[in-house]
Amino acid sequence: MTSAGRFLAAGKVAIAGFAHSPVTRVEQMPLGVLTIETIKGAVADAGVTLDMIDGFSTASALVSSSGRDVVDGIHTVSSDWVVSQLGLEPRWVVGFQGIGQVSASFMLAVEAIASGAVDYAVVHRAMHNPSGSYHANPMVEAHGSAQWEAPQGMWGPPTYMALPYMEYLQRYGARREDLAEIVVAQREAGAAYPWSYWKDDPITVDDYMSARMIADPMSILDCDIPVNGVAAFVLTTAERVRDLPNNPVYVRGSAMGTRRSSNMLADFAMDNIIAGGKHTASKLWQSSGLRPDEVDVPQIYDGFSPVLWFWLEALGYAPDGQGYQFAKDPVATAGMTFRTGGGSIGTGRMHGVPQLLETYLQLSRRAGERQLNRADVGIACHGLPHAGAAIALTAEPN
Amino acid sequence: MCTGCQSTKPAFEWKVVSGRGRVRSWTTIRQALLPAFAADVPYTVAMVELYEQAGLIMTGQLHDIDLADITLDMPVRAEYTELSQGVKVPHFVPVTT
Numbered sequence: 071m072t073s074a075g076r077f078l079a080a081g082k083v084a085i086a087g088f089a090h091s092p093v094t095r096v097e098q099m100p101l102g103v104l105t106i107e108t109i110k111g112a113v114a115d116a117g118v119t120l121d122m123i124d125g126f127s128t129a130s131a132l133v134s135s136s137g138r139d140v141v142d143g144i145h146t147v148s149s150d151w152v153v154s155q156l157g158l159e160p161r162w163v164v165g166f167q168g169i170g171q172v173s174a175s176f177m178l179a180v181e182a183i184a185s186g187a188v189d190y191a192v193v194h195r196a197m198h199n200p201s202g203s204y205h206a207n208p209m210v211e212a213h214g215s216a217q218w219e220a221p222q223g224m225w226g227p228p229t230y231m232a233l234p235y236m237e238y239l240q241r242y243g244a245r246r247e248d249l250a251e252i253v254v255a256q257r258e259a260g261a262a263y264p265w266s267y268w269k270d271d272p273i274t275v276d277d278y279m280s281a282r283m284i285a286d287p288m289s290i291l292d293c294d295i296p297v298n299g300v301a302a303f304v305l306t307t308a309e310r311v312r313d314l315p316n317n318p319v320y321v322r323g324s325a326m327g328t329r330r331s332s333n334m335l336a337d338f339a340m341d342n343i344i345a346g347g348k349h350t351a352s353k354l355w356q357s358s359g360l361r362p363d364e365v366d367v368p369q370i371y372d373g374f375s376p377v378l379w380f381w382l383e384a385l386g387y388a389p390d391g392q393g394y395q396f397a398k399d400p401v402a403t404a405g406m407t408f409r410t411g412g413g414s415i416g417t418g419r420m421h422g423v424p425q426l427l428e429t430y431l432q433l434s435r436r437a438g439e440r441q442l443n444r445a446d447v448g449i450a451c452h453g454l455p456h457a458g459a460a461i462a463l464t465a466e467p468n
Numbered sequence: 469m470c471t472g473c474q475s476t477k478p479a480f481e482w483k484v485v486s487g488r489g490r491v492r493s494w495t496t497i498r499q500a501l502l503p504a505f506a507a508d509v510p511y512t513v514a515m516v517e518l519y520e521q522a523g524l525i526m527t528g529q530l531h532d533i534d535l536a537d538i539t540l541d542m543p544v545r546a547e548y549t550e551l552s553q554g555v556k557v558p559h560f561v562p563v564t565t
Contacts, residue, residue: 286535
């Protein structure tokens with residue numbers, strides 16, 4: 071008898087290894103080449119060989135809102151492109167379209183392995199930093215949902231995110247200074263993370279408070295810095311992973327959010343983020359059979375810094391309107407991105423990679439000087455709470 | 469498609485609305501991600517929920533008010549800006565009465 075919503079393959083799929091490229095503002099080599107090198111690194115780290123990999127998954131989207139042309143292998147790197155270059159004949163090659171890209175494309179591979187469709191899978195994420203302003207769009211006509219916003223001068227994720235951030239400050243009496251503390255902590259944690267653009271480059275509260283504003287109350291420091299970089303993970307079954315060199319980390323469950331609105335603006339109403347986020351959270355806790363207080367390493371997403379508060383409340387770590395206070399508790403938040411890893415704000419725009427990688431490293435006891443004493447259960451979240459995805463991981467299969 | 473009742477044959481019709489609503493949130497844009505608006509910064513855009521229906525959200529610039537005077541849930545009404553000949557977009561102004 072299993073509970074409703076429980077992940078039936080819990081503990082049956084494991085992460086065997088990983089690799090991460092350097093992260094840079096300006097690309098040092100074509101993104102596709104960097105991806106192939108990183109995948110080869112992950113395969114070697116996992117103790118397997120490329121010819122054993124029979125499944126590939128990614129979410130390859132360039133998330134810039136600039137409307138640029140995109141060439142696979144240059145600005146994005148799909149799994150199809152990887153396979154075409156490597157000359158492999160894998161059984162299974164997929165891509166995820168949607169939000170929560172890293173967590174969700176990871177779960178596509180987990181499900182393929184759990185079902186027996188694949189024995190060893192590679193999941194990668196390749197991020198490209200386009201030249202010029204990341205989200206600036208020179209459109210002269212607006213189509214689709216943009217027609218309701220662009221003619222009024224409303225455009226781009228940092229601008230949308232300003233709306234729930236402002237609403238949160240106004241409704242709950244939080245201040246930018248409260249988020250400043252957390253962003254400073256993110257950068258401090260990110261300064262100690264090996265694949266951080268902000269390695270050894272922390273900031274102060276004053277730096278945050280005087281940072282260039284994009285759209286009040288969002289400043290440049292509330293946005294993760296766009297980078298070029300690639301990360302890759304190797305997954306296999308719990309049986310096969312026992313023969314491999316690294317401590318395995320097992321997949322316990324997952325959840326996906328579902329946008330309720332076809333209107334971008336309504337998606338960024340704070341109430342909708344939290345209400346939808348609570349659906350995502352309840353699916354995560356049902357799927358994994360875990361409770362929030364059982365998670366040692368809750369790596370919640372922070373591509374825009376206010377999202378931290380929203381995830382905290384959606385996941386049940388703090389009641390509505392109290393996430394900003396909860397975030398200040400160094401003990402209760404010891405495994406979060408702003409204490410270890412640095413998340414996206416602290417390391418760069420690698421999407422959900424730092425959250426997933428730090429969870430993996432902590433649970434597999436590979437976090438080096440950052441290693442937490444208690445690191446048996448983790449979650450890795452990506453995206454917004456109501457339109458993202460989350461994975462629960464454990465150091466033991468049961 | 470109606471996302472309220474999931475009907476694939478919804479009887480949608482155009483209706484005149486009051487143009488009045490409350491400010492759900494707002495932001496003052498200081499870096500225009502649409503280059504066409506670069507000369508206009510800083511300008512303030514509000515997320516407004518119209519009184520006719522909960523969750524009926526639209527956006528427009530907020531005019532005729534000092535930033536310090538904007539408050540959550542403040543009442544506003546729509547007016548129109550003529551961007552170019554024949555092209556009008558709504559903006560909002562505070563309701564003072």
